[in-house]
Amino acid sequence: MAERNERQQNLMRINPLFTRPGDEAAVPKRTLGEHGMQAETAYQLVHDETMLDGNARLNLATFVGTWMDDYATRLYSESFDKNMIDKDEYPQTAAVEEYCLHILADLWNAPHPTATDETGPIGTSTIGSSEACMLAGLAFKRRWQAARRAAGASTDKPNLVMSSAVQVCWEKFCAYFEVEPRLVPISDEHKTLAGSQLEQYVDENTIGVVAIMGVTYTGMYEPVAELASALDAIQAKTGLDVPIHVDGASGAMIAPFLQPEIVWDFRLERVHSINTSGHKYGLVYPGLGWVVWRTRDLLPEELIFNVSYLGGQMPTFALNFSRPGAQVLLQFYLFLRLGREGYRAVQQESQDVARFLASGIEKIGAFQLWSDGTDIPVFAWQLKPGHTDKWKLQHLSTRLRARGWLVPTYPMPDNLTDVWVQRIVVRNGLSMDLAANLLDDIVEEVTYLDALETPMPEEAAAPGFHH
Numbered sequence: 001m002a003e004r005n006e007r008q009q010n011l012m013r014i015n016p017l018f019t020r021p022g023d024e025a026a027v028p029k030r031t032l033g034e035h036g037m038q039a040e041t042a043y044q045l046v047h048d049e050t051m052l053d054g055n056a057r058l059n060l061a062t063f064v065g066t067w068m069d070d071y072a073t074r075l076y077s078e079s080f081d082k083n084m085i086d087k088d089e090y091p092q093t094a095a096v097e098e099y100c101l102h103i104l105a106d107l108w109n110a111p112h113p114t115a116t117d118e119t120g121p122i123g124t125s126t127i128g129s130s131e132a133c134m135l136a137g138l139a140f141k142r143r144w145q146a147a148r149r150a151a152g153a154s155t156d157k158p159n160l161v162m163s164s165a166v167q168v169c170w171e172k173f174c175a176y177f178e179v180e181p182r183l184v185p186i187s188d189e190h191k192t193l194a195g196s197q198l199e200q201y202v203d204e205n206t207i208g209v210v211a212i213m214g215v216t217y218t219g220m221y222e223p224v225a226e227l228a229s230a231l232d233a234i235q236a237k238t239g240l241d242v243p244i245h246v247d248g249a250s251g252a253m254i255a256p257f258l259q260p261e262i263v264w265d266f267r268l269e270r271v272h273s274i275n276t277s278g279h280k281y282g283l284v285y286p287g288l289g290w291v292v293w294r295t296r297d298l299l300p301e302e303l304i305f306n307v308s309y310l311g312g313q314m315p316t317f318a319l320n321f322s323r324p325g326a327q328v329l330l331q332f333y334l335f336l337r338l339g340r341e342g343y344r345a346v347q348q349e350s351q352d353v354a355r356f357l358a359s360g361i362e363k364i365g366a367f368q369l370w371s372d373g374t375d376i377p378v379f380a381w382q383l384k385p386g387h388t389d390k391w392k393l394q395h396l397s398t399r400l401r402a403r404g405w406l407v408p409t410y411p412m413p414d415n416l417t418d419v420w421v422q423r424i425v426v427r428n429g430l431s432m433d434l435a436a437n438l439l440d441d442i443v444e445e446v447t448y449l450d451a452l453e454t455p456m457p458e459e460a461a462a463p464g465f466h467h
Contacts, residue, residue: 054406060424060438061408063216063250063280063378064287067429071337072330076285082325084125085316093325096332097125101292103335107256108265108274110294121266122299123292124318125278125328129249130169131319132275132291135303136245137173139273139293140208142300143243153204161201161242162210163193164413165217167249170210179207185415191370192222195230202234208243208272213251213264217412217423218371219378221251224264224271231270243272243298249289252276254376257344258351266294273298278331281347281376283338283428288327346428350377353435354426360439366446370421377426382419390452393422399445405438 027033027045036042056066068076079093087094105121112120126132137160145155159180162170166183174181182201184193192215202209209231211224224246231242246252246264253276255262265271271294278288293299304317338346354373358381362369366387373379383393393409400407412419426435449456 054401055404057429057434058404059406060426060430061406063277063425063427065279065283065285065427065429067427068283068285068330072285072333075329075333076326079326079329080324082329084323084325084328085318085321090325093329097325097328100125100328100331100335101290104276104290105266105292105294108252108292110266110292119295119297121292121294122296123290125331126275126289126291126318127320127323128279128287128289129167129247129275129277130172130289132289133167133169133245133247134173134176134319135291135317136273136275136293137170137179137208138177138303139299140243140245141177141179142302143298144205144207146300157205158207159203159205160207160210161198163212163215163222164415165192165215166210166212167216167247170247180205182206183414186413187415191218192220193227195223195226198227198230199234202231202240202242204240206240206242208245211244211246211264213246213248213255214376214378216249217410217421218380219250219373219376219423219425220371221255221262221264221375225262225268228268228270242270244268244270246271246274248274249277250280250376250378253281253283253343254347254351257340257347259375269294278327281350281427282331283334283343283346284327284330286327288331347377349432350426350428350430353377353430353432354379354424356432357424357426357435357439361442364443364446366450373426378423380421380423382421388450389455391449391456393420395449395456396442396445397422399448400441403441403445405441 027037056062059066082090082093084090084093084097101121101123105123110121124135126135140160141158144158148155157180158178159182160170160174161182161184164183164185171181173179184190184197184201186192190197193211198209209227211222211227213221213224215222224244228244231244235241248255248264252265252274255264265274273291273293275289275291276282278284278290279286282288282290299317306316351373354377358369358372358379361367361381362372366384367381368384370380370382371378397407397409407422407424409420409422411417412421
């Protein structure tokens, strides 16, 4: 038996990868195998599975960061094991989270951004913006409930007012936490939520209004100051004091650097809270979000839990419990590495690339722009009405995918669902040279499609992209 085992081990050592005993057959993928395999082979099999994914750098559908430098990768690998919730065991990681929160509060012009007393800002890191939005929505709901109870009024029918172009996390919030979503339809006239629309949607049961800095569909900013002024007028007329949450998943890390003249943040007292995605234009790998309240009293104490964990007491107000701490360290690394000047340079380059692409696509002649990348580095376009009956944008997506580019095609939200658009998200890592290659490919594919004598079959169209 010992001699047989030794012979088997020798075979394992000398046989080429994938021909070793037990490794030469297809592996079970939906049941746990009876026996294991060499670490090298297991690594290679998983590595090869991911080769079937698209190239992340060429994924122009996602807002999520796909590139960081070598020092960030090194820091990431050194901190895989840190649990963000365990502030007793990893107190310095917890301190770094606080550093980041105060940097963001300062960036968004919170009052007393470095205060340690009860009047300063408060916030938390999250898995992503979706969790951050849930927490902000819960704070709205609990504050509204407390005010209604104090007035002896019913708390049965809370509602939240927002554009129909919000990211799906807000619809999830309303479904999960029993809040009526009041979706204000966008249109050709109002491509974003407008202040003039609020009066017909806001009432005594409105817990808040969501304003989007960087609409997912088009990349456009909603006019937060205009919305705040409209709510001021509503309060003067009706007495209703309705707060704003700014969903700055993307724009909250763009506007401070590229459009500092836009007033959208805590300079407006009606803005209670702001979220952003560290893993979008915060430039960190996924998944990391942030949410900050302008002052501590705007986060109800009942949402903060003091828990005993591994011998220590710690406050927590996240929906998740154990979660990675590495991305928080990466965010602080970038704040140190780039500073304001560096973030401005990176975001400006992305915007320059977006505007270059938008201008080039508009010149093709087949398209008309919905947005041009002058807000966040994101833009969308549609086929010009009457341009062709031979192909649709979905066919163009399919042909670009064959070249490696992932350019999404999807319908606009309610009231505009008959309008299909394509969108490009320009992130750090899409260079001007790569963008020029993309533009050449789009021109070539449109030339091919325009030369068709018969319509493309419906089954050749890529499936629509879902937000």
